Amino acid sequence: MSEELAGLKEHYMRCVRCGQCRSVCPVFREIRNETVSPRGKIFLAHLLSSGEAKVNNEAASLLSQCLLCRACSVECPSAIPVHEIVTAARSLAAKKLPSPLKSLLHRKIWSSPARLNFSVSLFRHCQGLLKPAATLNLLPPALSLPGRLPRRPARPSIPGQTPASGKAKMRVGYFLGCSTNYLFPGIARSTVAVLARLGCEVVLPQELKCCGLPQLAAGEDKTAAHMASANLEAFRRLNVKVVVSDCASCTATLKESFPQNGSNGIKVLDLSELLAVLTEGNELKFKTINRVVTYHDPCHLANAQSITAAPRNLLRRICTEFREMPGAAECCGGGGSFVLHHYGTGMAILNKKILNLKKTGAETVATSCPNCIMQLRHGLLKHGSGTEVVSVVQLLAESLEITF
Numbered sequence: 001m002s003e004e005l006a007g008l009k010e011h012y013m014r015c016v017r018c019g020q021c022r023s024v025c026p027v028f029r030e031i032r033n034e035t036v037s038p039r040g041k042i043f044l045a046h047l048l049s050s051g052e053a054k055v056n057n058e059a060a061s062l063l064s065q066c067l068l069c070r071a072c073s074v075e076c077p078s079a080i081p082v083h084e085i086v087t088a089a090r091s092l093a094a095k096k097l098p099s100p101l102k103s104l105l106h107r108k109i110w111s112s113p114a115r116l117n118f119s120v121s122l123f124r125h126c127q128g129l130l131k132p133a134a135t136l137n138l139l140p141p142a143l144s145l146p147g148r149l150p151r152r153p154a155r156p157s158i159p160g161q162t163p164a165s166g167k168a169k170m171r172v173g174y175f176l177g178c179s180t181n182y183l184f185p186g187i188a189r190s191t192v193a194v195l196a197r198l199g200c201e202v203v204l205p206q207e208l209k210c211c212g213l214p215q216l217a218a219g220e221d222k223t224a225a226h227m228a229s230a231n232l233e234a235f236r237r238l239n240v241k242v243v244v245s246d247c248a249s250c251t252a253t254l255k256e257s258f259p260q261n262g263s264n265g266i267k268v269l270d271l272s273e274l275l276a277v278l279t280e281g282n283e284l285k286f287k288t289i290n291r292v293v294t295y296h297d298p299c300h301l302a303n304a305q306s307i308t309a310a311p312r313n314l315l316r317r318i319c320t321e322f323r324e325m326p327g328a329a330e331c332c333g334g335g336g337s338f339v340l341h342h343y344g345t346g347m348a349i350l351n352k353k354i355l356n357l358k359k360t361g362a363e364t365v366a367t368s369c370p371n372c373i374m375q376l377r378h379g380l381l382k383h384g385s386g387t388e389v390v391s392v393v394q395l396l397a398e399s400l401e402i403t404f
């Protein structure tokens with residue numbers, strides 16, 4: 001029995017093969033093959049852990065066909081945490097089939113903010129050089145997902161400490177995730193400015209690392225644990241008791257990796273949760289934004305944190321009209337690095353989302369995860385749509401008439 005899967009035996013033995021998980025799995029819906037269904041992956045994990053199947057490239061490939069969206073874990077009547085079983089099986093596969101390239105990426109580059117900065121900057125320069133090849137569609141299509149990277153990440157433009165406007169109601173640590181930092185610096189600036197306007201002193205530690213989700217998803221759980229403890233210490237050194245992030249994937253990961261209770265605990269809140277508290281009964285003037293808006297539920301917010309009402313309530317309050325999107329809680333097909341490895345499947349899932357989005361007739365789609373924003377923008381661009389995709393906090397900044 002492998003160390004990774006030993007603790008999960010009890011879970012997968014409870015699978016009654018009812019197939020309910022298949023009906024909500026976006027990957028199974030596209031591929032229609034039992035081996036990639038949630039219960040198929042549980043069975044595969046069982047075979048791998050008992051030694052009845054070998055950890056080989058075929059098994060690793062099947063395990064990679066999962067968005068870690070958790071729709072199956074939420075749906076399962078036996079409450080089996082399928083996503084945890086997949087993650088544990090990937091960890092086993094990463095140990096048995098070591099990849100020098102993945103190790104370099106996750107252990108040496110992504111775990112070091114300085115090396116990650118350098119690599120992203122290098123990638124940005126290459127984007128410029130490779131533009132002619134990209135225009136002629138000579139590059140792998142997944143490389144076009146982030147679009148042209150912003151010239152500068154958010155980090156250098158945000159002070160280590162931002163005072164509250166007026167009397168401080170609370171002090172919060174801001175976890176600036178990689179996607180917000182490198183892809184959407186405007187979201188980071190909106191988050192800090194909105195929190196300050198709503199009465200928060202915002203603290204951003206200098207030495208934060210990635211939240212560790214890409215490493216967990218790649219089976220590099222030890223690297224992820226090391227990064228989580230470094231982040232925890234960075235906040236503790238500044239005596240931060242509450243941490244918030246504008247990235248649902250980061251908050252879902254931090255809630256599971258930071259101790260949440262006890263004297264050593266640090267409370268992690270998704271920005272949607274904190275904004276709901278801070279805007280409730282707030283006397284500030286919120287200008288109504290003259291826009292028809294809809295909302296996409298990030299899997300890591302709706303499935304992992306059960307947060308669905310707070311962002312909708314806020315949008316209803318600050319926009320002239322809110323329209324519910326059919327299938328709003330269905331995955332957009334991004335799944336972090338999933339879409340890089342399985343671009344075709346990711347795009348098939350995304351197409352359904354874009355068609356549902358178009359049915360609303362909304363001019364703007366808001367969401368609470370920078371990775372979803374990247375994926376939705378890519379899909380809308382492919383469909384030739386002019387619908388705007390923004391973070392909820394950017395609309396709130398507009399409503400509070402915050403300018404940069």
Ligand code: SF4
Nearest residue numbers: 015016018019021076
């Ligand atoms: S829903 Fe749960 S019990 Fe049913 S097949 Fe899927 S994992 Fe097994």
Ligand code: SF4
Nearest residue numbers: 025066067069070072
């Ligand atoms: S986590 Fe999502 S993609 Fe993975 S098996 Fe479950 S439903 Fe399918």
